[in-house]
Amino acid sequence: MGQYIIEGCNRLGGTVKTQGAKNSALPILAATVAVGKPCVIHNCPQLSDIDSTIRILRCLGCKVQRADEMVFVDAGNLSQRKISDVLMREMRSSIIFLGALLSATGEAVISAPGGCDIGLRPIDIHLTSMRKLGVHISESHGEIRCTCRRIKGGKIVLPFPSVGATENIILASVKSGTVTTIINAAREPEIVDLAMFLNSCGARISGAGESTVVIEGVERFNSSQYAIMPDRIVACTYMAAAAVTGSTVVVDEVIPSHITPVFSAFEQAGCRIETSGKQLRITSPERLKAFERIQTMPYPGFPTDCQAIMMAVASVSKGITIISENIFENRFKHIGELRRMGADIKAQDKIAVVNGVEHLQGAFVNSTDLRAGAALVVAGLCAEGTTTVEKISYIDRGYAAFAENLSAIGAVIRRKDNL
Numbered sequence: 001m002g003q004y005i006i007e008g009c010n011r012l013g014g015t016v017k018t019q020g021a022k023n024s025a026l027p028i029l030a031a032t033v034a035v036g037k038p039c040v041i042h043n044c045p046q047l048s049d050i051d052s053t054i055r056i057l058r059c060l061g062c063k064v065q066r067a068d069e070m071v072f073v074d075a076g077n078l079s080q081r082k083i084s085d086v087l088m089r090e091m092r093s094s095i096i097f098l099g100a101l102l103s104a105t106g107e108a109v110i111s112a113p114g115g116c117d118i119g120l121r122p123i124d125i126h127l128t129s130m131r132k133l134g135v136h137i138s139e140s141h142g143e144i145r146c147t148c149r150r151i152k153g154g155k156i157v158l159p160f161p162s163v164g165a166t167e168n169i170i171l172a173s174v175k176s177g178t179v180t181t182i183i184n185a186a187r188e189p190e191i192v193d194l195a196m197f198l199n200s201c202g203a204r205i206s207g208a209g210e211s212t213v214v215i216e217g218v219e220r221f222n223s224s225q226y227a228i229m230p231d232r233i234v235a236c237t238y239m240a241a242a243a244v245t246g247s248t249v250v251v252d253e254v255i256p257s258h259i260t261p262v263f264s265a266f267e268q269a270g271c272r273i274e275t276s277g278k279q280l281r282i283t284s285p286e287r288l289k290a291f292e293r294i295q296t297m298p299y300p301g302f303p304t305d306c307q308a309i310m311m312a313v314a315s316v317s318k319g320i321t322i323i324s325e326n327i328f329e330n331r332f333k334h335i336g337e338l339r340r341m342g343a344d345i346k347a348q349d350k351i352a353v354v355n356g357v358e359h360l361q362g363a364f365v366n367s368t369d370l371r372a373g374a375a376l377v378v379a380g381l382c383a384e385g386t387t388t389v390e391k392i393s394y395i396d397r398g399y400a401a402f403a404e405n406l407s408a409i410g411a412v413i414r415r416k417d418n419l
């Protein structure tokens with residue numbers, strides 16, 4: 001499972017480049033199955049979740065080649081419509097192959113997806129939406145068999161702006177020859193990236209990034225080359241690393257408009273943020289001030305994926321910060337690990353109250369999920385002494401070259417893999 005070993009309280013400095021967005025790359029790679037023509041995806045981060053996606057593509061019969069951040073996919077000759085339970089369980093976004101397979105073949109045999117244990121993470125909105133599109137779904141012995149001669153289109157009102165369900169509806173209806181309208185769609189930038197990729201292949205999707213998305217299904221697609229947008233959550237993570245170490249760091253490859261919900265928290269904490277094009281400079285004070293209140297919401301609200309990371313920042317910010325996690329019902333597992341480091345945090349239900357301490361202490365801590373692991377690394381950077389973060393395979397799901405990038409800006413961090 002591997003460890004990160006961190007010597008805390010080192011000033012950082014210099015420039016760190018953000019990777020391509022994991023939560024864009026995963027649905028876009030799945031979307032190549034619906035496109036069915038050779039596609040080249042650039043700026044694709046080297047992550048274990050991307051490896052899992054490539055395994056699924058190959059099991060479906062796609063030709064896939066990879067060179068660093070470039071992935072070539074040709075899904076022109078699918079040989080499978082079933083994804084094994086083992087592969088489905090490797091990550092949450094395996095569920096996005098449902099819509100893509102239905103578009104490509106009219107059939108998909110899947111099971112419940114895996115993903116970080118941050119809640120029950122049901123797929124009821126996905127399946128209800130597919131049924132509204134005319135998909136016949138039967139479930140038995142854990143297998144979910146989906147068939148559809150022709151997607152019927154129409155209006156789908158989502159009970160919650162689910163990112164994955166929005167992506168699945170887009171992928172299922174993109175090739176249908178009818179018009180599908182999603183009401184209360186997720187507005188995350190990753191939805192926009194997916195729509196832009198599909199439109200670059202000849203799809204006709206409008207309104208992505210807004211609450212109403214209209215998909216005019218087309219009969220055929222063309223090949224495309226597409227570059228994944230920068231990862232907004234990873235960008236916030238590097239900003240947090242600078243903030244907790246009183247550092248000035250330039251984060252390169254950022255789209256500032258994607259992370260404005262987090263800017264105000266950093267600015268309330270006393271950081272100065274200057275942006276220029278795709279670069280951002282964060283200048284941090286010696287001691288951060290509490291940023292009072294964070295409430296995770298669907299985009300453009302405060303991103304749930306930054307909650308753990310900003311709790312690590314709040315742990316050393318003078319004063320009281322109240323954090324409410326409104327998206328997932330079990331996304332506070334990092335609190336126990338932060339408390340091992342001396343953090344003063346109390347939690348009940350979906351509310352956590354953080355009383356910032358002067359210094360955290362280095363300790364042995366466990367990553368409980370992807371973003372919790374990243375939060376513990378951030379905490380280790382400002383803790384007195386040595387912090388050993390265990391189970392870093394969680395972090396590998398979403399952070400490419402994490403230790404290398406942090407070391408390059410002055411962090412004392414090394415990776416130790418258990419052979």
Ligand code: EPZ
Pocket residue numbers: 022023026092093116119120121122123124125126127160161162163164165186188304305327328329370371398
């Ligand atoms: C995506 O997950 C992201 N993952 C998550 O990032 C992110 O936290 C989440 O969106 C919210 O922004 C990927 O894109 C691969 P949802 P997703 O459907 O699609 C409930 C990370 O760290 N729900 O918007 O699974 C669900 O349980 C990961 O990179 C249902 O009840 O999120 C949750 O409470 C973690 N039924 C809420 O909606 C459904 O059918 C939001 O889920 C679907 C979702």
